[in-house]
Amino acid sequence: xxxxxxxxxxxxxxxGKPVTLSCSQTLNHNVMYWYQQKSxxxxxxxxxxxxxxxxxxxxxxxxxxxxxxxxxxxFLDIRSPGxxxxxxxxxxxxxxxxxxxxxxxxxxxTRLTVV
Amino acid sequence: xxxxTQSQPEMSVQEAETVTLSxxxxxxxxxxxxxxxxxxxxxxxxxxxxxxxxxxxxATENRFSVNFQKAAKSFSLKISDSQxxxxxxxxxxxxxxxxxxxxxxxxxxxxxxxxx
Numbered sequence: 514x515x516x517x518x519x520x521x522x523x524x525x526x527x528x529g530k531p532v533t534l535s536c537s538q539t540l541n542h543n544v545m546y547w548y549q550q551k552s553x554x555x556x557x558x559x560x561x562x563x564x565x566x567x568x569x570x571x572x573x574x575x576x577x578x579x580x581x582x583x584x585x586x587x588f589l590d591i592r593s594p595g596x597x598x599x600x601x602x603x604x605x606x607x608x609x610x611x612x613x614x615x616x617x618x619x620x621x622x623t624r625l626t627v628v
Numbered sequence: 629x630x631x632x633t634q635s636q637p638e639m640s641v642q643e644a645e646t647v648t649l650s651x652x653x654x655x656x657x658x659x660x661x662x663x664x665x666x667x668x669x670x671x672x673x674x675x676x677x678x679x680x681x682x683x684x685x686x687a688t689e690n691r692f693s694v695n696f697q698k699a700a701k702s703f704s705l706k707i708s709d710s711q712x713x714x715x716x717x718x719x720x721x722x723x724x725x726x727x728x729x730x731x732x733x734x735x736x737x738x739x740x741x742x743x744x
Contacts, residue, residue, distance in 0.1 A: 546731075555719060555734035556673075603673065616663050617732065619673040 516540070519604050519620035526594050526627055534589040534623045536604030545587040546617065547579060548603040556603055562587060591625075599627045630655045632722050634735035641710045642743050648695075649705045649738050651720030657681075661723040662696070662703045663732070668716040676718070679703065681725075707740075715742045 517538045526532040536545065543564050548556035560569045562581045576598070578590040591598055601624050605617035631654045641647035653662070664676040679687045679696050686694050691711075695704045707714055720735040 553717075553737070553739075555736050556732075558731060561731065616661075616665075616675040616678055617673075621672045 517604055517606055517618050517620040519602075519623050521623060522621060524623055524625050526591075526625065528595065528627055529593045532591050532594055532625070534591075534602050534604075534625070536587045536589070536620055537585050538606045538618075539585070540606055540608065540618060541584060542606035542608040542618070543584070544607040545581060546605045546607070547577075547587070547589050548605065550601040550603055550622070552600075559589070594625070594627045596627050599625055601625075630657075630722050630724060630733050632720055632733050632735035634718075634720055634738050636738045637736070638739045638741070640741040640743060641707070643710055643712060645710055646706060646708045647710055647740065649707075649718050649720075649740065651703045651705070651735055653701050653703065653720070653722050653735075655701070655722065655724070657724050660725050662694075663721040663723070664692070664694070664703075664705045665719045665721060665734075666714075666716045667719065667737075673719070677705065710742050712742050712744060715740055 520535050546561040547559045549559055550556040558570050559573045559577055560579050576592050580588045601622045603622045604620040607617050633652045635650055660681045662679045665673050666676050667673040677687050677689045677692050677694055679694055686696050691708045693706045717737045717739050719737050721732040723732050
C-alpha cells in the first residue's frame, strides 16, 4: 500500500547531540510537511517542501533544518536538541495545492525524547 | 491569521449513541477547506471527513457527518452509532486553499472517550 513511513518510531537523543528523523513516501506527492506535536497539543507546522522549494514557518527555530534529496525522502535535522524539543514529530504529504487539497496523508510519527 | 478553536477538551459518549464535537474558525477567505482528523493513542493521524467551503451540502462519510455553518464559521462533527474504536483525539483543521500548498491549521483537539 502507498504510504508515508517515518523512522525511527522512537528516538532518544542526548541534550545538544544532533539528531535526524526521516520520512519516506510512496505516494509520489509533491508536498511534504514536518509538524511538531507536543503532548496533548495541536500539531504545529515547522516547514514544508513543495517539490524542491523549501518553505520555513516564521516562528520555526533555527535549530530545526530539513532536507529533501528527492521526491520520496525528507529529513528533519535538529542541530542541538534541547529538553523543550521533546515531542512527536509528524511527517505528512499532500498531492495538491489548495484547489486540489484532499487533506494530508500522515506518517505514524517519531517520538523524540531528549535526555 | 486563521485560527481554529475547539472548545471541548474532552467529550464522552456511550457506545451506539451519538456525539457532536464542536469547532469554530476565523478567516477572511471565502474559499477554503475544513477537515476533521482522528488520532488514536500512539497511532497514525487519519482523515475522517473533508468539507469544501463553496459547497453548501454537508459532507457525510458513513457514521460521520458535519454541520457546516459558513456564516457562523462553525464546523461540527457528528458521530452516529459510536463504536469503541472511535475513541481518539479529534482535530479540526483549516486550509486556506489557493497557493497555501495545503498548509493545515489545527485546533487544540478534543479527546473522545467511548463507554461500553
